[in-house]
Amino acid sequence: MTHRRLISSLMCLGIATPALPVLANNSPIEEVLVTARKRAESLQEVPMAVSAFSSSQLETAQVDDITDLQRMTPNVTLNETSGLVAGAVQVFIRGIGNDPGFDQGVGIYLDDIYLNRTTGALLKSYDIERIEVLKGPQGNLYGRNTIGGAVKYVTRKPGDELxxxxxxxxxxxxxxxxxxxxxxxxxxxxxxxxxxxxxxxxxxxxxxxxxxxxxxxxxxxxxxxxxxxxxxxxxxxxxxxxxxxxxxxxxxLPERLAVDAATLAGIDFVISGANN
Structure with missing residues (x-):
């Protein structure tokens, strides 16, 4: 049983955002720029709990996808869900998240574009500038489904040098x-x-x-x-x-020793019906 899905997005943005400076491991940290409040500002001036990771930090920590962020961020749990489809992510920040059957409690954003489904939100870490994890309610700036917080995936912008x-x-x-x-x-x-x-x-x-x-x-x-x-x-x-x-x-699939033919037939029916 294989579930196939195709996800695409087209985005047109007109707001310039300064890049996060890439810092060497032994260099002093002077300033970290984030866009947690949808404008570029120093991390020290943001009045909220924010964890920001540059591309070099993610590479050093061997972050393969966003589920690996739970190793680096306190009070955050990210897992690939078990069930009928692959690539679905389950996020909890301070105990609030996307429980099955309920609206999402943590918003996931790709370049400020809201991913309204957890399926396909298991983003891989490639061609990336930084990832920001915003903790606590973000409804004023990000709207509904962010009562627990938000995860912002920011891709790398083209630069002046090849x-x-x-x-x-x-x-x-x-x-x-x-x-x-x-x-x-x-x-x-x-x-x-x-x-x-x-x-x-x-x-x-x-x-x-x-x-x-x-x-x-x-x-x-x-x-x-x-x-x-x-x-x-x-x-x-x-x-x-x-x-x-x-x-x-x-x-x-949820952990079990075996799945009988009747259960597999039911799963295939649900997936085939959803695809049709």
Whole structure:
């Protein structure tokens, strides 16, 4: 049983946001810029509990996706849910989160675009500038479904210099991941810049149904991202970004020794009915 889903988004933003400075491990921390209140400001001046992580910090901590943030952030729990579909995330901040059957208590945002479903919100850490975790009610700025807090995933913006990177990793259960990105000026005289990133991740099944040998909780993810930045004049920018992710992973099932044929038939019926 494999659940297929395709997620895409198209975003047009006109607000310029200064980049978070990348700090070396041994360099002093002078200032950390965040956009927790939808404007760039120093983390020390934000009157709320915010945990911010730059791309270099996430790489050093070997953060693969946003579920790994619970290792770095107190009072935060992020897990991939078990059930009918893969790629769904369950988030709790200070005990408030997205309980099954209820509205979300923690909002997840991709470049300030609200992800209204937990399915597909298991975001991979690639081509990223920073991740911010806002704790406590955020309804004034972010609206409903943020009574527990918000998780902001901020992608990397194109820069003035040509740069790129490629990363590869391999692990147990046949896990393999390849990702990369490139960004730089397209026409600097016209103020046009661009970037592109990709990710391909595979892993064998971590669960096995003893009744028929079928595997579950594997990984088969392909993701692409691209953006164009136009600096019209001083203090005015226009960003056009597109993001697509295809997840053909098998769902994670609740822990059990075996699933009988009747249960599997019911699960297949629900998934097939939802797809149709």
């Amino acid at each position: 740069m790129g990177d490629v990363k590869a990793s391999y692990g147990a259960f046949g896990a393999a991941e390849l990702s990369g990105s490139v960004s730089g000026p397209i026409n600097s005289d016209a103020g046009l810049y661009g970037s592109a990133g990709f990710l391909r991740s595979e892993r064998d099944a971590l669960q096995r149904n003893r009744s028929n040998g079928e595997g579950y909780w594997d990984e088969d993810v392909t993701a692409l991202r691209g953006s164009l930045l136009w600096r019209m004049k001083e203090g005015h920018e226009l960003t056009l970004a597109a993001d697509i992710m295809q997840d053909n992973s098998a769902a994670r």
